[in-house]
Amino acid sequence: MSKLRIILLAQLAFFGAWGGWLLSSRNADSPEFYLETAPVDPRDLISGTYVALTYDISRPTAGDCRDFRNFGPVFVKLEHRGGTANTADGPVPVYEAVDCSANPPQEPGWAAASLQHGFGGMTALYGIERFFLNENDPRKDAVSGTVVAKVKIGHGRRLDLLDLVKKI
Amino acid sequence: MSYHSKLKTDLQGAAAAGLITPEQADKVWERSYSMRTFASFKAAHWIGAAAGLFVALGLILVVASNWDKIGAIAKMGAFLLLFYGIGEAVLRLESKPAAAIPLETLWFFMPVLGIGLYAQIFNLSGDPVKPYLVWAALSAPLAVFSKRPLAAYLCAILLFTVLYWGTMGSANMLSLTARYNSGSQPLWHWALALGTLGAGAALYPGKRLGLPLGAGVVWLFVMMVADTAIKVRSEALVLLTGMSLAVLWLTYGRETAEEKAGLPLTAWTAAVYLMTFFWHYRGHSSYGSSSSDTAAGGAIAWLLFAGALISALFRKQRLLPEGATEDYLAKALLAASMLGAFLLFDASEGSAKILAVIANVILAAYGAGCIISGARTANEKLINRGVLVITLTAITRFVDLFGGLLKSGVAFIVTGLAFGALAYFVNQGRKALIESVKK
Numbered sequence: 240m241s242k243l244r245i246i247l248l249a250q251l252a253f254f255g256a257w258g259g260w261l262l263s264s265r266n267a268d269s270p271e272f273y274l275e276t277a278p279v280d281p282r283d284l285i286s287g288t289y290v291a292l293t294y295d296i297s298r299p300t301a302g303d304c305r306d307f308r309n310f311g312p313v314f315v316k317l318e319h320r321g322g323t324a325n326t327a328d329g330p331v332p333v334y335e336a337v338d339c340s341a342n343p344p345q346e347p348g349w350a351a352a353s354l355q356h357g358f359g360g361m362t363a364l365y366g367i368e369r370f371f372l373n374e375n376d377p378r379k380d381a382v383s384g385t386v387v388a389k390v391k392i393g394h395g396r397r398l399d400l401l402d403l404v405k406k407i
Numbered sequence: 408m409s410y411h412s413k414l415k416t417d418l419q420g421a422a423a424a425g426l427i428t429p430e431q432a433d434k435v436w437e438r439s440y441s442m443r444t445f446a447s448f449k450a451a452h453w454i455g456a457a458a459g460l461f462v463a464l465g466l467i468l469v470v471a472s473n474w475d476k477i478g479a480i481a482k483m484g485a486f487l488l489l490f491y492g493i494g495e496a497v498l499r500l501e502s503k504p505a506a507a508i509p510l511e512t513l514w515f516f517m518p519v520l521g522i523g524l525y526a527q528i529f530n531l532s533g534d535p536v537k538p539y540l541v542w543a544a545l546s547a548p549l550a551v552f553s554k555r556p557l558a559a560y561l562c563a564i565l566l567f568t569v570l571y572w573g574t575m576g577s578a579n580m581l582s583l584t585a586r587y588n589s590g591s592q593p594l595w596h597w598a599l600a601l602g603t604l605g606a607g608a609a610l611y612p613g614k615r616l617g618l619p620l621g622a623g624v625v626w627l628f629v630m631m632v633a634d635t636a637i638k639v640r641s642e643a644l645v646l647l648t649g650m651s652l653a654v655l656w657l658t659y660g661r662e663t664a665e666e667k668a669g670l671p672l673t674a675w676t677a678a679v680y681l682m683t684f685f686w687h688y689r690g691h692s693s694y695g696s697s698s699s700d701t702a703a704g705g706a707i708a709w710l711l712f713a714g715a716l717i718s719a720l721f722r723k724q725r726l727l728p729e730g731a732t733e734d735y736l737a738k739a740l741l742a743a744s745m746l747g748a749f750l751l752f753d754a755s756e757g758s759a760k761i762l763a764v765i766a767n768v769i770l771a772a773y774g775a776g777c778i779i780s781g782a783r784t785a786n787e788k789l790i791n792r793g794v795l796v797i798t799l800t801a802i803t804r805f806v807d808l809f810g811g812l813l814k815s816g817v818a819f820i821v822t823g824l825a826f827g828a829l830a831y832f833v834n835q836g837r838k839a840l841i842e843s844v845k846k
Contacts, residue, residue: 246548247494247514251487253545254521258483261529286523289530310593353533355578369532373475400530 264393269347271391271401272317272334273324277383289369290379290403292388295335297362302338307354308361314343314396315350315363324387326404333387336363343396351396367400378403411440479528486524490517501554508557511549515558518545536579539569540603547610556612566607567622574600574630583635592636617660621670624656631704639704643751646682648708650745651715653678657725657741658718672725676773676796679744682766683803685751688759715745726773728789733780740769740776770800782843 276292299315307313316338323330343349352363367390372378378386381403389402418432427435470477493513500506519542525531526538543565550562573581574596581600582592604626608619631639631648639645657671700708719741726737747765750758777793780786 241498242552243494243498243549246552247491247498249548250494250518250545251491254483254487254490254518254525258487258525261525261531262479262483265529286527289527364533366531366533369526370530371527 260394264395264397265391265399265401267391267393267399269392271389272319273331273387273389273404274317275322275324275333275384276386276388276403286369286371288374288379289371290381292368292370292400292403294365294367294388297364298360299336299339299363301336304336304339307339307341309354310356310361311354312341313352313354313363314340315352315365316340316343317348317350317392324404324406326387326406328404331387331389331404347392349396350392350398365398367398370400370403372403378405381405411436414439482524482528486521490521493517504555508555511553511555511557512561515546515549515561518542534580536569536573536576536581539565540580540599543569543603543606547606550610559610559612563607563611563619566603566610567619567626570600570603570607570626571629573603574626574635575633583630583633585634597636617656617670620660621656621674624652624660627707628652631707636701637704637707639700639708641700641752642754643748644700644705644708646751647712647745647748650678650682650748651708651711654715654719654741654745655711658715658722675726675741675744676770679766679769679773680800680803682744682747683763683770683800684807685759685766686763686807688756688763712745716742719745727776727780728784728786730780730783733776736772736776740773743769767800767804770796774800 275295277294296315296317302316304315315336317334318337319332320335320337322333322335324333325331340349350365352365354361354363356362367388370378370388384406386403386405388400389404390398390400393399415436418427418436421427422429422432493510494517497507497510497514500510519538522538522542543562546558546562546565550559553559570581573579574583576582577584577592581596581603583596583600585592604623608616608623611619628649631637632645639648653671653675657675660671720738724734724737724741726740727733743765747762747769750762750765774793774795774797777789777796779793781789781791781793
């Protein structure tokens with residue numbers, strides 16, 4: 240087998256494995272919940288039109304969160320504290336950030352994030368800050384407070400963004 | 408008129424003038440015509456290519472209109488099949504460059520298409536630099552093992568582009584510049600940036616170090632003047648760093664097999680030329696809004712200076728061709744171009760003016776050296792370079808040192824006349840020198 244064929248197979252294996260991991264993470268056996276979000280609509284060079292999202296949980300302040308001031312990984316505890324949003328499917332639970340930890344306990348609800356410098360202080364990025372959609376999708380023009388993000392915690396405690404749901 | 412039409416006319420003219428026989432003219436034309444791009448393409452090939460293009464465009468549009476209805480697994484499966492098909496086609500058509508080159512280009516871009524597709528399907532986001540670094544990492548083996556240098560060029564360009572973009576940014580995994588003056592970037596960013604730089608230089612095809620070294624030299628200089636952990640702020644250190652890097656690039660950046668200095672020489676000349684404008688220097692010890700030199704920046708500046716000085720004195724110089732006198736002159740000019748920066752350490756106008764005069768003298772000496780050495784070694788290019796450097800320096804000084812509308816107006820008229828005379832004498836001298844070379 241030539242070296243180039245091995246390279247081709249390795250590249251295909253990478254994308255196969257990555258795709259499988261992403262698919263299984265999306266289908267992981269964990270509850271789905273919603274997050275308040277504020278969208279704007281830029282375009283990505285390699286993936287097309289998307290809605291850029293910031294979340295209330297991007298600036299966690301509850302619990303020990305204020306102690307995390309440095310660039311790097313952090314885990315944020317997401318919990319339902321009674322907040323709901325009305326959607327076409329009825330009221331849905333909206334989760335909030337209630338605590339932060341560098342080494343969280345082995346219990347559900349902890350989401351992995353990465354702290355980065357942002358305008359006005361440190362921002363927690365969860366990897367769910369982009370929702371890709373069709374150019375003609377009306378959600379592209381959604382304004383702050385009109386949509387909620389449907390998410391779940393997948394592999395490696397990473398949040399998976401499943402949908403952007405319009406509030407009614 | 409196309410190249411081949413013109414060639415045919417020229418060959419017919421040459422045959423009519425009796426320089427070559429009509430048979431030779433026909434054979435030369437036929438040989439050239441048969442070697443043109445797509446020469447092997449017959450009409451049927453073009454029609455076939457057009458048919459393929461139309462079908463492909465149609466398929467793309469049909470798929471695009473139903474994009475949202477296609478499931479994640481179908482999209483990923485189609486991508487993997489397409490990826491495999493392109494890779495397999497490259498392997499099978501390796502001996503046919505007309506097909507293999509565009510296919511290999513597609514292969515190189517397939518990983519980033521896959522990353523983009525997966526990001527779209529799974530709404531992935533995060534560090535903006537990461538997908539490009541992953542793309543480079545996935546494509547690097549292709550760049551290393553491909554028989555053609557195409558993938559290596561593309562991969563090196565990708566790495567250098569990501570290096571510049573990432574390190575100049577302040578919120579990604581390559582960021583080296585501080586954000587709102589709030590804390591330095593982590594040390595591992597530096598390791599990643601240096602790894603990217605090293606990989607870009609290593610993947611650049613052939614043994615031509617000139618461009619990758621130049622890209623590295625410019626990047627290092629940008630990092631030292633930007634708000635990073637190795638920033639230098641005093642003008643003397645900035646100048647010392649810039650000139651040292653220019654000398655290092657000139658010394659080690661081999662551009663072609665004939666060791667022509669090319670771009671590094673232009674960069675060094677431009678750097679000395681810029682030094683001539685220190686005539687207008689108004690003393691202040693630092694520029695910009697923030698802080699002073701960092702310890703790391705200062706140490707790197709001194710190391711670069713030491714390395715450049717040793718290199719200039721003990722390595723083969725590339726300013727002027729071989730010859731004992733030229734060698735001494737070139738080494739002295741290289742050393743002087745760096746040592747001049749020391750005049751800025753007292754940050755006074757007087758010292759800066761001396762520096763500007765020295766820079767002018769360096770350019771004049773270099774120009775004269777080129778002309779004399781060119782005459783001695785029968786090198787017309789070198790003579791022309793010398794005349795160009797001296798003329799450019801003279802013109803700049805004429806324009807640079809006048810001020811005010813009336814003064815400038817009169818000065819421009821006088822300068823214009825002087826230029827006319829200068830151009831005449833320079834041209835006469837140049838012709839005489841070239842003629843003496845030819846004799």
